[in-house]
Amino acid sequence: MIINHPLLGPRDAAEFTYLGDATLINRPDWQAEDAAGKFHEYLYLRDNPAGEHRELWFHEQGDRSWLVVTRNTLTHEITKVELARDVALAAGRDK
Amino acid sequence: MSHYSIFSLARNALSRHENWSEAWRNPEPRAEYDVIIIGAGGHGLGAAYYLAKEHGITNVAVLEKGYLGGGNTGRNTTIVRSNYLLEGNAHFYEHSMKLWEGLSRDINYNVMFSQRGVLNLAHTDAQIDAFQRRGNAMRLNGIDAEFLSVEEIAARVPLLDCSPQTRFPIRGGLLQPRGGTARHDAVAWGYARAADTRGVDIIQNCEVTGIDVNGGRVNGVQTTRGAIRAAKIGIAVAGHSSQVAAMAGLRLPIESHVLQAMVSEPLKPCLDTVVTSGAAHLYVSQSDKGELVYGGDLDFYNSYAQRGNMPRVEEVAAALLSLFPAFSRVRMMRTWGGVMDMTMDGSPIIGKTPIDGLYLNGGWCYGGFKATPASGFCYAHLIAKDEPHPTATEYRLDRFLRGAMIDEKGMGAQPNLH
Ligand SMILES: Cc1cc2nc3c(=O)[nH]c(=O)nc-3n(C[C@H](O)[C@H](O)[C@H](O)COP(=O)(O)OP(=O)(O)OC[C@H]3O[C@@H](n4cnc5c(N)ncnc54)[C@H](O)[C@@H]3O)c2cc1C
Numbered sequence: 430m431i432i433n434h435p436l437l438g439p440r441d442a443a444e445f446t447y448l449g450d451a452t453l454i455n456r457p458d459w460q461a462e463d464a465a466g467k468f469h470e471y472l473y474l475r476d477n478p479a480g481e482h483r484e485l486w487f488h489e490q491g492d493r494s495w496l497v498v499t500r501n502t503l504t505h506e507i508t509k510v511e512l513a514r515d516v517a518l519a520a521g522r523d524k
Numbered sequence: 525m526s527h528y529s530i531f532s533l534a535r536n537a538l539s540r541h542e543n544w545s546e547a548w549r550n551p552e553p554r555a556e557y558d559v560i561i562i563g564a565g566g567h568g569l570g571a572a573y574y575l576a577k578e579h580g581i582t583n584v585a586v587l588e589k590g591y592l593g594g595g596n597t598g599r600n601t602t603i604v605r606s607n608y609l610l611e612g613n614a615h616f617y618e619h620s621m622k623l624w625e626g627l628s629r630d631i632n633y634n635v636m637f638s639q640r641g642v643l644n645l646a647h648t649d650a651q652i653d654a655f656q657r658r659g660n661a662m663r664l665n666g667i668d669a670e671f672l673s674v675e676e677i678a679a680r681v682p683l684l685d686c687s688p689q690t691r692f693p694i695r696g697g698l699l700q701p702r703g704g705t706a707r708h709d710a711v712a713w714g715y716a717r718a719a720d721t722r723g724v725d726i727i728q729n730c731e732v733t734g735i736d737v738n739g740g741r742v743n744g745v746q747t748t749r750g751a752i753r754a755a756k757i758g759i760a761v762a763g764h765s766s767q768v769a770a771m772a773g774l775r776l777p778i779e780s781h782v783l784q785a786m787v788s789e790p791l792k793p794c795l796d797t798v799v800t801s802g803a804a805h806l807y808v809s810q811s812d813k814g815e816l817v818y819g820g821d822l823d824f825y826n827s828y829a830q831r832g833n834m835p836r837v838e839e840v841a842a843a844l845l846s847l848f849p850a851f852s853r854v855r856m857m858r859t860w861g862g863v864m865d866m867t868m869d870g871s872p873i874i875g876k877t878p879i880d881g882l883y884l885n886g887g888w889c890y891g892g893f894k895a896t897p898a899s900g901f902c903y904a905h906l907i908a909k910d911e912p913h914p915t916a917t918e919y920r921l922d923r924f925l926r927g928a929m930i931d932e933k934g935m936g937a938q939p940n941l942h
Contacts, residue, residue, distance in 0.1 A: 447940060449826075450826075469925050473924040473937055476766070477766035479828040502780070502826045504829070
């Protein structure tokens with residue numbers, strides 16, 4: 430599988446490690462009233478779709494950037510690769 | 525259904541084996557059952573069998589989207605063991621081991637259970653400590669375990685490279701003598717036949733496409749062969765647990781990953797123990813047909829592809845050769861993959877869901893074959909009595925909310941590391 434890194438171009442997936450669903454970027458507010466329930470969902474529950482999946486990959490053997498890869502879990506076709514930093518900033522996070 | 529025995533074999537031999545009756549019926553689905561099980565793998569079929577045998581509930585349908593035993597039950601590398609450290613796992617898997625020991629007789633079907641021993645290799649001081657601790661815990665729980673020295677290992681598995689200059693020098697190993705292998709297809713076929721004999725309808729080519737929930741209760745399913753009603757529905761679909769649970773609006777603590785396995789060309793008997801190495805990421809045994817059956821890690825990213833990637837095949841083959849240089853000329857015959865239901869703590873789920881009458885059996889990760897008998901047994905108990913079997917109380921779905929994880933390897937909520 431080849432991941433088209435936004436900065437480095439096409440790289441072999443073997444250079445990366447895999448974390449999981451990109452919703453892990455959206456860490457809940459630990460001070461909120463319902464934090465316990467929200468953290469249960471955040472940490473443990475997954476949509477686990479058979480089809481398009483947005484997921485976090487880490488370029489461990491490369492530039493050590495985190496990427497959000499949109500990949501089909503049935504065909505492994507990759508349709509989009511973004512820097513996780515850009516995704517987080519666009520979602521309103523400060524870093 | 526005729527009883528299989530030496531006499532039925534002799535009788536049928538006289539008529540050139542042309543008059544055997546079918547092993548199970550192929551019934552049309554009825555409009556309503558007392559219990560519907562979704563998924564005719566070993567777990568679903570086992571649950572149906574024990575519902576009938578232990579609880580007298582025979583108005584049961586097992587619905588299967590493909591053919592029975594065509595999921596992970598027919599794809600796995602058949603290692604059976606009960607060498608667990610944690611309480612929540614130990615008693616359940618030992619319950620399973622005891623059922624394995626009497627299974628062929630119980631279901632009148634030869635599952636070729638072979639207690640050839642399962643040997644875990646230790647390559648570091650830390651592993652030796654961990655294995656001895658696990659072995660001691662097993663013995664305290666009444667489960668067999670022996671710690672072997674390198675010399676004992678070399679005598680037991682002569683082809684294993686026990687020399688100090690190998691890639692991962694072997695320092696010792698934990699053996700469970702009662703562990704071993706069984707014939708995977710026979711387990712599905714045997715449970716299917718035994719359940720069918722007791723009146724269970726096994727309905728193949730029948731995919732569940734929806735679950736009907738009304739006022740917090742289930743009352744039936746939609747399938748490619750029409751709607752079927754039941755007040756109790758049990759999910760047992762392994763890698764597709766998330767999809768089927770989503771039909772009832774549930775999200776699960778599960779990710780689906782592909783695990784590959786491979787076999788070599790058949791060889792004369794040369795390996796009579798199951799050998800595993802966590803450090804080399806490998807397990808291997810020899811089948812009764814003579815093939816080396818081996819595998820290693822997951823492909824590591826979510827997948828429903830039922831086929832794996834080449835780099836993993838290469839890594840597993842390299843690991844095999846580092847431990848068994850003698851196999852370097854052996855040709856690989858085929859590889860395949862199965863979709864694993866990996867949970868957040870690496871342990872399975874047998875429990876109620878928030879929806880009345882809907883039960884979940886899943887999250888078996890790469891180790892659910894050995895669990896098949898106890899999983900069926902405990903699932904039947906849960907469905908019949910609406911309360912967990914004593915050996916499966918820790919497998920409840922709400923353990924993630926309660927913080928009561930059963931994380932055998934201490935990996936945390938990262939499914940691909942369990
Ligand atoms: C390569 C590999 C090696 C393994 N090695 C071992 C091992 O050595 N030891 C061990 O203990 N375990 C091993 N396992 C794990 C083991 O195979 C599984 O945990 C176990 O077989 C799961 O059994 P099951 O009955 O739950 O699932 P399955 O046998 O997968 O049955 C589930 C069934 O549900 C059906 N289904 C899915 N969706 C639907 C639907 N919507 N409607 C109707 N039916 C549906 C599927 O078609 C399937 O037949 C391995 C797995 C793999 C893939």
